[in-house]
Amino acid sequence: MKKKIVLDENDIPKAWYNIVADMPVKPLPPLNPATKKVLAPEDLEPIFAKELIKQELSSEKWIEIPEEVRELYKIWRPTPLVRATGLEKALDTPAHIYFKNEGVSPVGSHKLNSALPQAYYNKAQGIKRLTTETGAGQWGTALSFASSIFGLELDVYMVKVSYNQKPYRRVMMQTWGANVFSSPSNMTNAGRTILAKDLDNSGSLGIAISEAVEQSVQDPDTRYTLGSVLNHVVLHQTVIGLECEKQMEIAGEYPDIVIGCFGGGSNFSGISFPFLRYKLTENKGIRVIASEPASCPKLTKGKFEYDFGDTVGLTPLLPMYTLGHDFQPADIHAGGLRYHGAGTIVSQLHKDGYIEVQDIPQLETFEAGKLFANTEGIIPAPESTHAIASAIREAKIAKEEGIQKTILFNLSGHGLIDMSAYDQFLSGKMTNFQLTDEEIAKTRDVLEKIALS
Numbered sequence: 034m035k036k037k038i039v040l041d042e043n044d045i046p047k048a049w050y051n052i053v054a055d056m057p058v059k060p061l062p063p064l065n066p067a068t069k070k071v072l073a074p075e076d077l078e079p080i081f082a083k084e085l086i087k088q089e090l091s092s093e094k095w096i097e098i099p100e101e102v103r104e105l106y107k108i109w110r111p112t113p114l115v116r117a118t119g120l121e122k123a124l125d126t127p128a129h130i131y132f133k134n135e136g137v138s139p140v141g142s143h144k145l146n147s148a149l150p151q152a153y154y155n156k157a158q159g160i161k162r163l164t165t166e167t168g169a170g171q172w173g174t175a176l177s178f179a180s181s182i183f184g185l186e187l188d189v190y191m192v193k194v195s196y197n198q199k200p201y202r203r204v205m206m207q208t209w210g211a212n213v214f215s216s217p218s219n220m221t222n223a224g225r226t227i228l229a230k231d232l233d234n235s236g237s238l239g240i241a242i243s244e245a246v247e248q249s250v251q252d253p254d255t256r257y258t259l260g261s262v263l264n265h266v267v268l269h270q271t272v273i274g275l276e277c278e279k280q281m282e283i284a285g286e287y288p289d290i291v292i293g294c295f296g297g298g299s300n301f302s303g304i305s306f307p308f309l310r311y312k313l314t315e316n317k318g319i320r321v322i323a324s325e326p327a328s329c330p331k332l333t334k335g336k337f338e339y340d341f342g343d344t345v346g347l348t349p350l351l352p353m354y355t356l357g358h359d360f361q362p363a364d365i366h367a368g369g370l371r372y373h374g375a376g377t378i379v380s381q382l383h384k385d386g387y388i389e390v391q392d393i394p395q396l397e398t399f400e401a402g403k404l405f406a407n408t409e410g411i412i413p414a415p416e417s418t419h420a421i422a423s424a425i426r427e428a429k430i431a432k433e434e435g436i437q438k439t440i441l442f443n444l445s446g447h448g449l450i451d452m453s454a455y456d457q458f459l460s461g462k463m464t465n466f467q468l469t470d471e472e473i474a475k476t477r478d479v480l481e482k483i484a485l486s
Contacts, residue, residue, distance in 0.1 A: 042111075045276070046276065050274075052306040052313070056378075113134050116130070117405075117408070119408030128437065131439070135443060136413075140205070151269075163186070163249075163256060165188075166216065169451075170191060170202025187210070193215045246343060261298055273304045290427055291309075291321050324420050328363040331355055337354050399415070400422075402415070402418035413444055
C-alpha cells in the first residue's frame with residue numbers, strides 16, 4: 034500500500050472538464066437585472082475577459098488548457114494524493130480515507146488553479162488592472178501571485194473580519210504587489226453606503242464583490258475576477274479531480290464518497306465533478322457531499338431562486354440556492370465559506386438530487402482539524418476542516434455498519450496562516466453560531482421581491 038501517490042508533469046491534464054455537457058438538466062441562464070432577459074455575452078464584457086465569458090457560457094465538454102498556463106501549473110502540479118492511514122487508525126474504521134493535498138501550491142491552496150488562467154486571459158486581451166474580492170484571503174493571495182507573474186496591477190477587497198483575523202494573508206498579497214482594502218471600504222460608493230448605515234459592519238463576500246465590480250466597470254482597462262461560484266472558475270478547478278482519477282487507479286481503488294468543503298463551489302466542484310460525470314453518464318454509484326458551515330447553510334436551508342451574486346445588486350441575476358444577497362454571515366473563521374449563495378451548476382445538480390449536503394458547526398470542524406493535524410501532521414485551513422469533519426462522520430458510519438468504504442476528500446489548503454483561529458479554539462474561546470428560522474425568513478422576503486419585480 035502506498036501512502037502517497039505522486040504523478041509526474043506529463044500527467045497534468047491537458048483540458049478542463051465542463052460538466053454542463055453531461056448534465057441532463059442544464060443550469061438556467063443568468064439574467065440581466067434591469068430587463069430580466071437572458072444575458073448576452075457582450076453584456077458581461079465590461080466585467081470579464083472575453084475568453085472567460087466564452088467559458089462561462091460554454092457547453093463544450095473539454096476546454097483546452099493553454100500551454101503557458103499548463104507550464105505554470107508545473108510549479109506545483111500534480112499535487113499528491115495521500116492515504117490518511119493515521120486518521121483511519123485513530124477512528125478505528127474499516128474505511129479507506131484519501132485526501133488530495135492542494136495545500137502544496139505556492140499560495141497554500143487550490144485557488145491558484147483558476148487565478149493563473151484568469152490572469153493569463155486578461156493579459157492576453159490587453160487588460161492592465163484586475164479587481165477582486167477575497168474572504169479568508171486564499172483567493173486574494175492566489176490572484177496576487179498570478180498578477181505578479183503576468184505583470185498586472187491588482188486591487189483586492191478583503192472582507193473586514195478576515196482582514197483583521199488574518200493579517201498575514203494581507204501581507205502575502207502586498208508582497209506580491211497587490212493593493213488590499215478592508216471591505217466595506219471608503220473606496221467605492223457601495224462601501225460608503227454600507228458604512229453609512231453600519232460603521233462597524235464586519236463585511237461579507239457579497240459586499241466585497243460589490244466593491245470590486247463597481248471599480249472594474251468604471252475603467253475600460255480594468256476587469257473583475259472571481260475566485261468561486263462562476264462556471265469558468267469551477268471549470269479550471271477540475272484539474273484536481275482529473276488528477277485524482279489517475280491516482281485512485283494507481284491505488285487500485287475507486288471512491289464511494291467524494292467530499293469537499295463548500296462556500297461558492299470551487300474546490301468542491303474541482304474534486305467532485307470529474308467523478309460525478311460517471312454518475313451522470315454511466316449511472317455509476319458514487320456519493321458526492323458538499324460540506325458547508327451550519328452558520329451559512331445556503332444549500333441546506335437556502336432557496337433555489339434568481340438572486341444577485343453581490344450584496345448591493347451590481348451583478349447579473351443567477352439561479353442558485355441562496356440565503357439572500359443581503360444575508361450577513363456570522364464571523365466564523367472559515368472566511369472562504371461565508372457566502373450567501375451557491376454556484377449555478379452546483380445548485381442545479383443539488384436540485385436534481387446528484388449532490389448531498391452536510392452543514393457542520395464550527396466547533397466540530399476544528400475538532401476534526403485538530404485530530405487530522407495530530408494524525409497526519411498537516412494543520413488544515415478552517416475551510417478544509419469542514420471536509421475533514423464530513424469524512425470523519427462517514428468513516429464512523431462505515432465502522433458502525435462494518436463496511437469498507439473508500440472516502441476521498443479535498444484538503445483545499447493548509448492553515449499555517451490561520452493560527453489565531455486555532456489559538457481561539459484551543460483556548461476555549463470559540464463558539465458555534467446558530468442560524469434561526471427567523472433570520473432565514475428575512476432573506477426569503479427579499480428574494481420574493483426580486484422574483485416579483
